[in-house]
Each structure stands twice: as structure tokens, then as C-alpha cells.
Amino acid sequence: MPQPQALAQLQALLPPDSLITDPAGKRPYETDGLTAFREVPWAVALPRTREQVLAILRICRQQQIPIVPRGAGTGLSGGARPLQDGLLLSLARLNRILEIDPANAIARVEPGVRNLAISEAVAGLGFFYAPDPSSQIACSIGGNVAENAGGVHCLKYGLTVHNVAGLVVATLDGQLHELGGKGVDPLGLDLRSVICGSEGLLGIVLEVTVRLTPLPPTKAVVLGAFHSLAAAGQAVAAIISGGLIPAGLEMMDRLAIKAAEDFVHAGYPVDAQALLLCELDGTEAEVAADLLKVEAAMHAQGAFKLDVARDAASQTRLWAGRKAAFPAVGRLAPDYYCMDGTIPRGRLAQVLDEISRLSVEYGLEVANVFHAGDGNLHPLILYDANKPGELAKVEEFGGRILQCCVAVGGTVSGEHGVGVEKLDQMCDQFTAAELAQFARLKAAFDPDALLNPGKAIPTLARCVDVGGMHVHSGTERFRHLDRF
Amino acid sequence: MSDIAADVIESVRAARAAHTTLAIRGHRSKVQLLGSPGGQMDLDMALHRGIIKYQPAELVITARAGTPLADITAALEERKQCLAADPPTFGGRGTLGGAVASGLSGPSRPFRGSLRDCVLGIELVNGLAERLCFGGEVFKNVAGFDVSRLLTGSEGALGTLLSASLRVAPRPERVECRKTTMDGAKAVTCMRNWARQPLPLSGLAWIDGELHWRLAGASCVVNEIARDLGGVEDDPGFWTSLRDGELSTGAASGLCGLWRLSVPPATPPEPADICIDWAGTLRWRDHDQSALCMPPGAFACQPGSSPLRSDRVSDLVRRIKDAFDPDHVFNPGLIHADTTA
Numbered sequence: 001m002p003q004p005q006a007l008a009q010l011q012a013l014l015p016p017d018s019l020i021t022d023p024a025g026k027r028p029y030e031t032d033g034l035t036a037f038r039e040v041p042w043a044v045a046l047p048r049t050r051e052q053v054l055a056i057l058r059i060c061r062q063q064q065i066p067i068v069p070r071g072a073g074t075g076l077s078g079g080a081r082p083l084q085d086g087l088l089l090s091l092a093r094l095n096r097i098l099e100i101d102p103a104n105a106i107a108r109v110e111p112g113v114r115n116l117a118i119s120e121a122v123a124g125l126g127f128f129y130a131p132d133p134s135s136q137i138a139c140s141i142g143g144n145v146a147e148n149a150g151g152v153h154c155l156k157y158g159l160t161v162h163n164v165a166g167l168v169v170a171t172l173d174g175q176l177h178e179l180g181g182k183g184v185d186p187l188g189l190d191l192r193s194v195i196c197g198s199e200g201l202l203g204i205v206l207e208v209t210v211r212l213t214p215l216p217p218t219k220a221v222v223l224g225a226f227h228s229l230a231a232a233g234q235a236v237a238a239i240i241s242g243g244l245i246p247a248g249l250e251m252m253d254r255l256a257i258k259a260a261e262d263f264v265h266a267g268y269p270v271d272a273q274a275l276l277l278c279e280l281d282g283t284e285a286e287v288a289a290d291l292l293k294v295e296a297a298m299h300a301q302g303a304f305k306l307d308v309a310r311d312a313a314s315q316t317r318l319w320a321g322r323k324a325a326f327p328a329v330g331r332l333a334p335d336y337y338c339m340d341g342t343i344p345r346g347r348l349a350q351v352l353d354e355i356s357r358l359s360v361e362y363g364l365e366v367a368n369v370f371h372a373g374d375g376n377l378h379p380l381i382l383y384d385a386n387k388p389g390e391l392a393k394v395e396e397f398g399g400r401i402l403q404c405c406v407a408v409g410g411t412v413s414g415e416h417g418v419g420v421e422k423l424d425q426m427c428d429q430f431t432a433a434e435l436a437q438f439a440r441l442k443a444a445f446d447p448d449a450l451l452n453p454g455k456a457i458p459t460l461a462r463c464v465d466v467g468g469m470h471v472h473s474g475t476e477r478f479r480h481l482d483r484f
Numbered sequence: 485m486s487d488i489a490a491d492v493i494e495s496v497r498a499a500r501a502a503h504t505t506l507a508i509r510g511h512r513s514k515v516q517l518l519g520s521p522g523g524q525m526d527l528d529m530a531l532h533r534g535i536i537k538y539q540p541a542e543l544v545i546t547a548r549a550g551t552p553l554a555d556i557t558a559a560l561e562e563r564k565q566c567l568a569a570d571p572p573t574f575g576g577r578g579t580l581g582g583a584v585a586s587g588l589s590g591p592s593r594p595f596r597g598s599l600r601d602c603v604l605g606i607e608l609v610n611g612l613a614e615r616l617c618f619g620g621e622v623f624k625n626v627a628g629f630d631v632s633r634l635l636t637g638s639e640g641a642l643g644t645l646l647s648a649s650l651r652v653a654p655r656p657e658r659v660e661c662r663k664t665t666m667d668g669a670k671a672v673t674c675m676r677n678w679a680r681q682p683l684p685l686s687g688l689a690w691i692d693g694e695l696h697w698r699l700a701g702a703s704c705v706v707n708e709i710a711r712d713l714g715g716v717e718d719d720p721g722f723w724t725s726l727r728d729g730e731l732s733t734g735a736a737s738g739l740c741g742l743w744r745l746s747v748p749p750a751t752p753p754e755p756a757d758i759c760i761d762w763a764g765t766l767r768w769r770d771h772d773q774s775a776l777c778m779p780p781g782a783f784a785c786q787p788g789s790s791p792l793r794s795d796r797v798s799d800l801v802r803r804i805k806d807a808f809d810p811d812h813v814f815n816p817g818l819i820h821a822d823t824t825a
Contacts, residue, residue: 103676103750126680148626159624161633162601177800183746184765185589185598185637186781187793189801193600193633197626214682237541243564243654282682286705342622344542375542376624414624422627429627433614437808438629444803457628 001085002042006063010045010087013055018093020044029088032073032080033135037420041068041082048093050206054174057204060087061172066450069200071111071143074135076338077419079147079199079455086453089204091142097121098207104182105212106165111142111205115149118210127212130157133415134323142205148197150415152248153279155373157213159415161196166209169195171202172446181209194441199417200452202445216281219247220291221315224298225272225305229253232274233348235301236372239278240345242293248279249373253352255332256325256367256380263328266321269305276303276372277322279315322369326380329367333382336367337394341405342376342414354404355379362397364390376414377405403428423458432460485534487548489615489646495527496644496813497613505816508640510550510582513574516740517729518586518639518783519790521815527644529581535559536647537621544604544621546649549581556580560652568596568653572728581645587637590727591687591698594679594749594763600636602650608635608643611809621649634804640815642808656686656700658707661722662715666695668753672764676750679763683709687723689761690753691731698723726761742768745782745794790817 010019020026021043030038042065047053060067066086073080082088095112102125107118115136118129132151133139139149144160145167157163166180169191179192195202226232232251239246252260252268252275261268268275276298280290295306309315321328329336343351352368359366365382379401383394402412402425412418412425426435438457443449499506507523510530533550540563547556553567554576560566570590571583584606589598605619619625619632635642666674671690678688678697684705687698696718699706725731729739742758749764756770771784778794785791805812 182748411625440807444807
């Protein structure tokens with residue numbers, strides 16, 4: 001546990017409302033969106049300025065106190081789980097939009113600015129910030145950078161890393177690093193790339209310069225219903241091979257369709273084994289041309305129902321079922337466990353067959369929702385945590401799904417991050433030499449190993465036994481957020 | 485097709501044991517632009533070539549580092565696909581490994597993303613002679629640090645690439661090249677105005693008093709927008725020459741003797757700006773300007789010697805170099821990490 005001297009230094013630095021040390025005050029910070037893991041931190045700091053953050057880093061380095069950075073705490077892999085002997089450093093109060101520069105199509109913001117707040121601030125200028133993780137009304141841009149957040153539209157518009165032009169990052173030695181800026185692609189090492197998705201292990205993000213994208217003039221959403229998952233998978237392949245990159249391309253299986261329809265009455269055909277939702281955007285002529293191609297591809301693969309939404313109201317209705325899929329599935333069983341792997345699109349049928357086989361083997365039902373366009377799979381395993389042994393069974397089942405993702409050439413995390421959740425699966429995906437290379441890279445940024453220790457990169461000595469995203473009887477945090 | 489990975493690993497191991505340094509080389513297509521790496525022995529990657537896997541429906545191609553880009557684009561062409569970043573090929577000699585290591589993108593960069601944006605995974609041999617894989621063949625992947633992107637543009641300072649997987653894009657149905665006469669200041673205003681609209685641009689550059697633009701996409705869209713934007717027909721070869729730095733202009737013979745720098749795209753042009761590419765972001769500026777006036781990451785090649793660079797050495801970059809190549813086996817002197825190490 002840190003020395004009393006450290007506390008005195010922090011108290012001298014920060015106003016009373018920016019440092020929380022009492023147990024009740026610290027309680028809300030004991031977990032992030034992955035509620036299975038809880039720990040009350042030694043203290044919580046809520047700085048308002050960059051100078052305060054740098055001073056906190058100096059104190060923590062001097063006193064050798066581990067730091068867990070936190071954005072809005074919506075992450076799903078436990079990346080912001082506190083440490084008992086560590087400082088939880090919330091960046092939520094650094095929440096100013098510093099500059100909107102329409103001529104250069106960028107905005108400069110502090111890390112605590114909410115993702116959606118950026119799009120709202122620039123909509124009047126004809127722009128939006130493209131990455132749209134499901135928690136976008138609450139999650140912060142700093143957290144998005146740390147997790148390299150994705151979303152429904154990243155097939156066309158890219159992940160966070162593709163939409164960040166510049167970063168100001170503090171390393172624990174108190175150095176500020178200006179990485180990139182309003183220009184692009186300077187010659188030399190691109191450190192923005194390793195900061196994006198580094199889960200708070202390398203530095204503290206103090207400022208983000210994001211790229212703004214022109215708002216598309218028009219959109220259309222197509223729903224296609226299929227008698228088999230394989231046919232829907234082939235339709236996805238046909239759309240992509242046909243030269244289209246849709247703004248979004250989502251798939252749901254029978255159980256997910258039925259759950260969503262029962263929950264929000266989106267008008268989904270409940271007799272379908274698989275459903276595709278495809279969003280197209282661009283100019284009127286572009287969308288019209290693309291629509292013909294998508295309809296033809298779905299038809300050719302045996303879609304028995306096609307529904308095209310051209311106006312905003314019917315588009316919202318079609319998306320409603322997909323966006324409510326997680327809570328809808330949550331109504332089918334006391335608990336569900338959400339996985340997050342990515343696979344090559346062509347292996348979809350094979351992986352879903354394997355999941356079905358495992359489902360029978362473990363005696364647990366699975367609903368599948370899938371960012372089909374980019375191969376990101378979210379199987380939801382239904383279970384009851386009150387049944388003795390069932391949780392352990394689910395964790396084993398989930399681990400085998402991720403192993404299967406790796407075996408077909410995929411990855412153990414598409415967008416939720418590794419955090420504490422997938423440390424053991426990292427050992428499946430990477431060799432000892434690769435993990436050691438990660439560790440040396442971490443040490444180049446953080447030689448004292450004080451930034452978010454124990455997350456994202458497993459030590460060679462032990463691949464810890466961890467759980468997953470557990471939701472019990474509607475006690476999921478941020479239940480008002482769509483999860484998709 | 486040939487796989488010399490085992491020989492490469494052995495060469496790195498031997499060099500490390502003998503305390504010698506290696507200069508990674510392919511077909512030396514970028515020597516004029518980026519200079520020559522200064523190792524004591526050549527590590528020739530050109531023989532490590534061949535497409536390992538191409539899955540058009542997955543939008544991904546994996547090839548060995550020594551594979552000529554021309555072979556890759558030809559394979560993609562057969563399936564109506566392309567490399568969205570359109571990296572320079574320098575007359576077809578450039579290899580995949582060289583393209584990834586230099587991280588250079590072509591004129592479509594502001595509209596279709598950079599080469600770095602296309603790199604999904606890489607396989608490398610680091611300075612410890614270890615064969616390592618990072619990333620993979622899927623677009624969405626947040627497992628571990630993004631070493632693939634870090635390696636892109638690292639100029640061989642961290643290790644030698646064995647292979648890379650790139651995201652590919654559908655080939656546009658129709659391409660239309662147009663141009664019009666315009667001065668530099670007006671051109672920058674026009675570029676920013678167009679970049680704010682959802683136009684199917686894949687090139688927007690100014691040189692020698694002319695604004696050039698390239699439209700690419702569905703025929704109906706390209707035809708309509710081409711009509712709206714006006715201008716006169718342009719030679720599509722302009723864009724290949726611009727990409728490969730082969731244009732000779734009224735003010736310079738080839739872009740190679742100029743500073744290449746990246747600026748906020750709306751920056752008004754300076755009289756020394758000979759060429760403005762990437763919708764305003766990329767400037768080719770007169771060579772007489774001092775490096776001190778340049779933003780980080782700018783460079784200017786000098787015939788017969790290493791390019792001038794504006795970079796300042798950072799301790800962090802030096803530590804990253806040490807994390808991958810602790811004995812400084814690879815490309816000494818090429819990247820700033822080594823200049824003071």
C-alpha cells in the first residue's frame with residue numbers, strides 16, 4: 001500500500017473534490033463495464049488540467065504507485081479495473097473541445113470528451129466523427145483511443161486508429177509527446193499506432209486530434225431474411241466480392257432474431273434462420289446503384305424476404321432490433337456471457353457450426369450477433385449463474401470459441417480489448433517470443449511498469465484464469481446503452 | 485516463389501554474433517528517394533518472394549516481403565481489386581516489404597487511406613533473430629499492441645519484414661481524370677472545399693499552375709460529378725508519375741530534389757511549394773529551405789547521399805529501437821534512433 005506521504009502530496013496538489021479516498025466515494029469506481037471484476041482502488045484522482053495530470057504522474061513515479069487510467073468506464077474487458085494498491089486516474093473531467101477546424105476537417109479535444117459529443121458539435125458544419133462504438137453516448141474519446149474502439153460503421157469508415165490524426169501523450173517520466181497532428185504520414189515511426197489500442201499501458205492520452213468525415217447526403221438500409229446462416233454468409237461474401245463496401249453489414253441468427261422481435265417488434269421475420277442488415281450511404285445516385293447490387297446479391301443467395309428502408313423512421317425501426325439484440329437476448333436467460341472474436345468472413349459457417357456443436361456439448365444455448373462485414377463475432381452464451389458450476393462451464397465454453405477463432409486465422413478480440421478478460425486467450429494467439437516483444441515495447445514507454453500493470457499483455461510466467469462479461473438479472477452497468 | 489525465411493534468420497543470428505550490421509535491401513527502388521541503409525553487409529530480401537494467400541472475398545492478400553508490388557497489383561487486377569493506398573512502385577521495381585517499411589502512400593491517400601491503414605498483419609525477424617507475427621488477416625483486431633502499424637514506415641530499423649497481409653479494395657468501376665488552370669492559393673481553397681463534400685475523389689493535386697483531379701467509383705456517380713466539376717480531360721499517366729515522383733516541372737526536374745512535408749491541408753501555399761498533393765496536405769517544397777523550417781517527418785533526398793531530415797531524435801524512439809533491435813543490427817544510421825545511439 002502506498003505511503004501516507006504520497007497521499008499528502010496528492011492532497012497538496014489537488015482540490016478536495018478531485019481526490020477521493022473514502023470507501024463510499026471510491027465504490028462507483030470499483031469496476032468498469034465488465035462487472036465480474038471489482039476492486040476498490042487505493043485512491044481516485046479526478047484532475048481537471050493537464051498540469052495536474054503531469055504532477056500526479058510525477059508523484060506516482062516517485063512513490064512507485066501503480067496507475068489505472070479510466071475514461072468513462074464503459075469498457076467491456078476490464079481494462080479500467082482498479083488495483084487495490086493503485087491510483088485510479090479518471091480523465092473524465094478533461095472534457096473540453098479545444099478546437100473545431102472545419103477547413104482542415106479536424107477537431108482537437110481533451111480525452112474526457114464523449115464520443116457522440118464530437119459528432120453533435122460538428123453536425124452543423126456538415127461533419128461527423130465516424131467511429132461509433134455502441135456506448136457512444138457515454139464513452140470518452142480517450143477511452144476510445146486506449147481501446148481502439150470500433151462500431152457498426154467501421155467497415156467503411158475505419159476504427160479509432162484510422163480517424164485519429166494526432167495525440168498528445170504523457171509518459172510516466174513526465175515527458176509530453178506530440179504524435180502526429182493536423183498533417184498526415186510523416187516519415188518515421190508512427191507512435192500513434194501503438195498508443196491506439198494500448199489499453200492504458202504505454203501513456204496517458206491528454207489530447208486527441210480527430211479527423212472529421214463529411215456527412216453522407218443520403219442513406220438506405222436493406223433487410224434480407226435467409227433460410228440458413230450459410231446462405232446469409234454467402235450473401236455477405238457476394239456483396240463484398242461484388243465491389244461494395246457498405247457503411248454497415250450486420251448478421252443475426254435465429255435465436256437473436258426471435259429475441260429482438262419479441263422485445264422491440266422491429267418487424268423481423270421470425271421464421272428466418274439468419275438475417276442481414278446492410279446500410280448504404282453516399283450520394284443519391286451512389287446509394288441507388290449500390291442498392292440494386294445488394295438486392296441482387298441477397299436475392300441470388302436465396303433471401304426469402306427483402307425490405308428496403310429509405311426514410312429515417314423506417315431505418316431506425318430496422319436498426320432497433322439489432323441495437324436491442326443484447327438486452328433482448330438478456331431476457332431469455334438469467335445471465336449471458338458476451339464473446340468478442342474476429343474471424344475471416346469465409347469461415348463463418350464453419351465457426352458457427354463449431355459453436356453449435358459446443359453448445360450441445362456444454363448444454364448451453366447461444367445467440368449470435370455478428371458484424372458480418374468485418375468478421376467480428378459476438379456469441380452470447382445463455383446461462384444461470386445461480387446453478388453451481390455453470391459459470392465455470394461458460395468460461396470454458398467461451399475460451400473454446402476464442403480458440404476456434406484463432407485456429408481459423410482470426411483473433412481473440414475484435415473491439416472489446418483484452419483487459420483482464422482475455423489474458424489467457426492471448427497465450428493461445430501469441431508465442432512466448434511475441435509476448436516478450438510486447439513486454440519490451442511496454443518497457444520502452446514505461447520502464448517502471450506502473451501504467452495499468454497486469455492488463456492486456458499476459459506475463460510469460462502465468463496466463464491468469466479469468467472470466468468474461470457477465471450480466472446477471474439485468475444488473476449490467478449502463479443498461480440504458482445499446483450493446484451491439 | 486521462394487521462401488528464404490530460414491536463411492534470413494540465420495543471417496541475423498550470425499550478424500548479431502559477429503557484431504556486424506545489416507542493410508536490408510530489396511530491389512533498391514527507393515535509394516534515390518530515401519537513401520541507402522548503411523549496414524556493413526546486405527540482407528537481400530528480394531529472393532523472399534511470392535504471394536502466400538489471396539482471398540478476394542476476404543479483401544486480403546498476404547505475400548512475402550520481396551514480392552514486387554507489380555506482381556501483387558496484377559493478381560488483384562484479375563479479381564477486380566486494388567491496393568487502396570496505391571503505394572509508389574518506382575517503375576514496378578518496388579517490393580511489398582519496401583513499400584511497408586517506407587510507409588509511402590500514393591495520391592489517393594487522403595480519400596482511400598494510407599498504406600499503414602491497409603496493413604493488417606506482418607511477420608518479422610527482430611534483432612534477436614526471432615521470427616514474430618503481429619496482427620493477422622482480419623480488419624478488426626485489438627489483441628496486443630499494434631506492432632504491424634508501428635513497423636509500417638519504420639524503414640527497417642526495428643526488424644526485417646518476412647511477409648505482410650494487406651487489406652485490399654474493390655477496383656473502382658470507372659476512373660475519370662480532369663484538370664484546369666488555377667493558381668496555388670485558389671487551388672488550396674478549391675481542394676478544401678471539395679474535400680468537405682462527399683465526392684468520389686481519388687486524387688487532388690496542383691502543380692505548374694494546374695489543378696488535377698481524379699474521380700473513381702461507380703460509373704453513374706463519376707459521370708455525374710465529372711460533369712458538375714468541369715475542367716478538361718487529363719492524362720491518367722499524370723497520377724502514376726506523381727505517385728512515383730517522376731514529374732519534371734518548370735521549377736524542378738523530378739520531385740526528388742524537393743522537401744516532402746505534411747502540413748494542415750488548408751495551409752496557404754508558399755511560393756516555394758512546387759507541388760501540392762493529397763488535397764493540400766502534402767507539399768513538395770523548394771530544396772533551399774532549411775530543415776529548421778520543416779515540421780517533423782519532412783525529408784528531402786540529395787542525389788548520392790542520405791536524405792535531409794527534419795526529425796529530432798527522441799529518447800522514446802531510441803528505446804523502442806532497443807526494444808526490437810537491442811544490438812542495432814538493422815539499417816544503422818537510416819532512422820534517427822541510430823544517429824546518436
